[in-house]
Amino acid sequence: MSTTTEPELGAGPEPGSERRPPGRLDRLRRPRRDGRQGVWGWVFVSPMVLVLGLFLAVPVIMALWVSLLDWDGQSNPFSGAADFVGLDNYQGLFAEDGLTRTLFMTSLRNNLYYVVLAVPLQTALALGLALAVNQQRLKGKGAFRTAFYFPSVTSSIAVSTVFLFLFQSSGAVNSLLKWVGVQGPNWFTDARGLVWVALDWIGLVDPSSPPAALADHGVLGLSWWEWLSGPSIAMCTIIMLVVWTTSGTFMLMFLAALQDIPEAQLESARLDGTNRWQTLRHVILPALRPILFLVITLGLIGTWQVFDQVYVMSQGQPANTTLTPAFLSYNMSFKDAQYGTGAAISFVLLAIILVMTGVQRLVLRERDGRRRLRPRRAAR
């Protein structure tokens, strides 16, 4: 483009370029040409930049500002009518003993257990499903793929409502359990943590009188006993639901990656005498690593932001064991008109997601010998 519009620039240096060392030429010419191309590039993407900026970046910055205010939603937060309180809202979440901190810490605990269970389960299930429907010999592949993908395209609100009926105390799930002789719990009112249930079951601890060492001491507004509760029975239903609905989407991603693995590679693995497990472990999984990273990242982000299932199914109940930061942020803002605290929660959530994703990147990299070496060299 620059050669046609600005002939003197395009024609001028061209003959000289043969005499000059190429490195120097690059340094001289690139900024100019790239700058010009850059301008056009920006012109072309400007509609999208404007839209994204206006509806994504600016609101995020506004929310960040609101998180520093004591704002009740009654005035313009940018006019100075709302008190600027600095980091008080964040302090209320971490440092001040009170209901707000207790609720926030409870929500963090719940969501942590939720992530720890949901992400591995959904990733494993999605991989399993993808491997299953990728089989050469499987008949009716299309039907299976559709069936497995179906929950993902169904509205989460609709799925949640169906689950509400399934998991009623006299619902389908408990009827099935009864059939095999198990008395199912009253799923949505059972606030007992899984760890508590397990400890009770093996007869180690009686949940109604927890060991004083754990129950009487704690950190950040919750006792150790509460921190170690594990996900409640009610939370487990939400975990099951999410694993079921999201595994379809992730299955599709795994499937696309599986089909990208060259047949020759698998063929040569077979010629080398690997069994199916070895093929999976040493050929397929390494080839899937980028997708695995994608799936786990998306899973982490999605699970830390869980909202609609909680909103529909439990509203944080029973005993706040399904309360999540996203839901708490909504409640704080729109029900209690504490928009500052609500916004602060969402930024803490953002920080958690960023840190988690960073950690996960590190962990997934470490196993790869080549990639681990490069940054070290660069650092030197």
Added chain:
Amino acid sequence: MSRTKLPLVACGLAVSLLATACSSGFGQGPSQVTSGKQEIKVLIATSGSPETAAVKRAADAWAEKTGNSVTVDIAQNIDQQLGQAFAGNNPPDVFYTSGEQFPTYAQRGSLYAYGDKLKDSKAFSPLLTRAFTYDDKMFCAPKDQSTLGLAVNTDLWKKAGLTEADYPRTWDDLARVAKKLTKDGVTGLTVNADYNQLGAFFKQSGSWLTSPDQKKMTATDKANVRALAYVKELLTQGVLKFPKALDSGWGGEAFGKGKAAMTIEGNWLAGMMEKDFPGTSYKVVPLPEGPGGKGTMAFTNCWGIAAKSRHQAAAVDLVNHLTSDSSQLTFAKVVGVMPSKQTLLDKYRRQNPESAAWADGASYAQLPVSAPSMRQVMAEFNTSLAGLADKDPAELLAGLQKNGASVLGGNRR
């Protein structure tokens, strides 16, 4: 160079665009439109199409009479929608305001105080007038009221060998009949695990969770502990179950399905029973007396007018029409709520003898906690009430006392 600058420029442009959009949105005081045709926007949270139709009809009648126009909008979640409207500086002129939300709105200056401009402000029940008074100013006209009564499934009652003479008058009576009624898959009593319903027991025990002016928490009062201990006793005996344990969303549902023989609910129960469970015969009797005497809970809404409305005079006129005797009696008939005017309660009682127990309750009822920022505290209390069976009542109330005191004491922003 331009590579780094352009995004900045784009962002700057977006910010300035947004700033202009905002600055036009937030003005100072509203300039009143007093002459010409007035366009009034009304936002209501409806219990169903009969209520919507009744409000629309009443509003249309006023519009026709005065030559103005009224639009009635239905809110899905009125608290949230009003919050957004106030923040966006474009609130509806007239809207439902619940007794619980009122102090929050009044404190923030969202409401126009028009109590002194009401035609018959003296006719309203004193309890309700007090509920909508902030800083000694009556802000808005009570729309209606509801109280709690004890609904009894008469078929199950007879089946258990009980007669009309057995309608419980005391806590002991209640425990006794609940025990008798609990059999064959039926639970004697179901009550929402919510202080809006269970709160009646505190009142009957002779106390309440806060001081009358809501400046101090009194949750740990011995009478309150006694009330909660009584409820826990019923729970542990299995004669009282919370609706969720009966696969129901609320007490009325479990009652209508016949899973519980008694429930404690308000006037809205009548409309629901007629619509969803027309075959269930039931009777509403006054709540039993506790050691502290009679007690029930009252709920109310008012017709709020926005401080930022530009049609305040016309809006007050509309509210005067909506709270006229004939409008109130129509709403009572259609919606099932009780008139907010003391003067109309007798007439209501005569017209709806089956709701007499609810109407009687209006004279000794307690309004829910409504001090600003208390919603979260009370929600947390409700959460803990759901687990009452495994908890110590005194400890539970101590938690409420602590959380509440930090709000009312002004420790929290």
